[in-house]
Amino acid sequence: MSVVSQPNTKVYNILIIGGSKGGVTLARELEQAASHLPVRITILEKREAYFHTVGALRAVVHKDVAKKLWIPYSNLFRNTGRYGHTVVQGVLTRVFPFHVEYASADSPVNFLPFDYLVLATGSSYPAPAKMCSFTVSQGIETSMRYYQKIREAARILVIGGGPVGVELAGEIATEYPEKRVILVHNQSKLFLDEYKDSFRDKALEELKGLGVQVILNEKVVIPDEKALDPNLGSRILRTASGRAIESDLQFNCTGITVDARYMHSLSDNVSQLVDPYKGQIRVRLTLQVRDPRFPHIFAIGDCNDHPCFKLGIHAAGQGRMTARNLRRLIEHDVSHQRRDLARMAPLKLEEYRDKSNLMTVSIGPYRGVTQSRFGLVLGNWYSRIFLPSKAMAVDTRWKDLHADRVTASWLQDDL
Incomplete structure (x- = not known):
């Protein structure tokens, strides 16, 4: 359906909270899909530039990678002149039915209106796997x-045998084969049970081939009063069974968390909106929030409770689907020359049903393991030939964001 906007047609404000994989994919897809519609896209993002999380662990062993992972948003939108698509830096604090509050460097309270809201706030994870710096x-x-x-x-302890722990241990062991790298995991096998044993x-097998000492079925006890910090230096930590492990540096590669407290302002019954656990x-x-009062509010990626695995490929897929659904909703609004939330209910929107446990883990720049959508397990040859494991897809991401390296002043700085 093609709808040509009229000069006096209402401009629809699409507000996306979060400028990482899901939010950026949604914004780029929507700009193209809704180019014939009166749409203004705004991204509210806490960081001043896009952070390419995929390369975060490579950066801690190759210092020239770190500055390349930050990509400016300045050229994200290809047509900013018509309705003023933009990226605003700030931290979301509260959500209301048709506007949000956010804090910025200039003011603790700012406002952004919306007709449609997409929450793509992601998740948090201990450094250095995810970046909390703004x-x-x-x-x-x-x-x-x-x-x-x-x-x-000389001795480095990695706690957690999920994708992050395995990747970090592999990066360190590849770059520093002389160091003792110890990975401790609390299950009998690495990763989750949902993945194939092979x-x-x-x-x-790949970790052991790099000389990593892998200890399974043990849980490291981290004292509350001395959480892991790179400045603590050498220490002895014990497992739940009493086993002592001495190391000079410790990494916590467990504990992904989601913070959606900004939803508390939207309803008195917040448990209807947010899983309390x-x-x-x-x-x-359809990725619309489950509360029937807010069919114009969506959540994509790690911050939602969709049963798919929380992976970048699903965040991007949900972003693309939501762009198509938003186009349909706005076309419906424009064609009826009105906006009525009650009229949204009968509309048939796409549903995200991809629950595949696809997983690719780089174990250093030359090794890796993949479980495909069809359950096929692929080893190092796939990583070497088909995956950008040495470059971590950094150049591809710069291209995706239409980013100009000249405008990224930090690329010129010496590290």
């Missing part, structure tokens, strides 16, 4: 701090 300089400094600590340490066994936003398969 500025490029702070982010690069964080990567460099871990880089230096790894260089200085995939889990292959990852273990996981902190994820409750959504339908």
